[in-house]
Amino acid sequence: MSDPTPDALQRLLDHREIQDLAIRYCRAIDRHDWAAMHALYHGDATDDHGSLFQGPARAYIDWLPSIAHKMHATFHQVSNHLIAWRGDRAEGEVYVVACHLKTGADGQEEQVITGGRYLDRYTRRDGVWKFQSRKAVMDWNEVQPSLRRWPLTGAHGPQDPAWDFFEFLGK
Numbered sequence: 001m002s003d004p005t006p007d008a009l010q011r012l013l014d015h016r017e018i019q020d021l022a023i024r025y026c027r028a029i030d031r032h033d034w035a036a037m038h039a040l041y042h043g044d045a046t047d048d049h050g051s052l053f054q055g056p057a058r059a060y061i062d063w064l065p066s067i068a069h070k071m072h073a074t075f076h077q078v079s080n081h082l083i084a085w086r087g088d089r090a091e092g093e094v095y096v097v098a099c100h101l102k103t104g105a106d107g108q109e110e111q112v113i114t115g116g117r118y119l120d121r122y123t124r125r126d127g128v129w130k131f132q133s134r135k136a137v138m139d140w141n142e143v144q145p146s147l148r149r150w151p152l153t154g155a156h157g158p159q160d161p162a163w164d165f166f167e168f169l170g171k
Helices: 006-031 034-038 057-068 161-165
Strands: 041-048 054-056 071-086 089-103 109-125 128-145
Touching (some): 006 034, 006 109, 034 057, 041 057, 089 128
Parallel strands (some): 041 128
Antiparallel strands (some): 041 054
8 A cells, every 4th residue: 555645644634623623512512611612613604503593603602601501411412524625615514413401391301302414614724624604404303301310410611520630631
């Protein structure tokens, strides 16, 4: 087997960096780490979460705490990340399953599970890939009473065990 070309190596590095954006997005939103979330988007980026929010990504992130505080726990998981490039621009479609534990209108805990996709545009500026625009597409959802049997051990922000546990992975 011959050595890969520099372009092929760069493409692999770019692919991994873009996939990492989606993973870090999940972690930031689930931990309510709004500073980490801001770092994933370019300053002029946009976000479209349908009827929930459409507009500048900075405003989206600033809006998130107004709904996130209602969730006892969230869990976003991404997969099937397809990416295409043209120079310092790329597009991606990434599948997501998002689980939310919250108090329902009747006062009982309920699980909201959503399956969908993120349609992303990325740009590389100063050698760093970030979101330029993100559109959330909901393909299905399910709301049901929570069947939780054990106490929650994860938390949002500094109360989460990961906050103080990691030395180099970060908060």
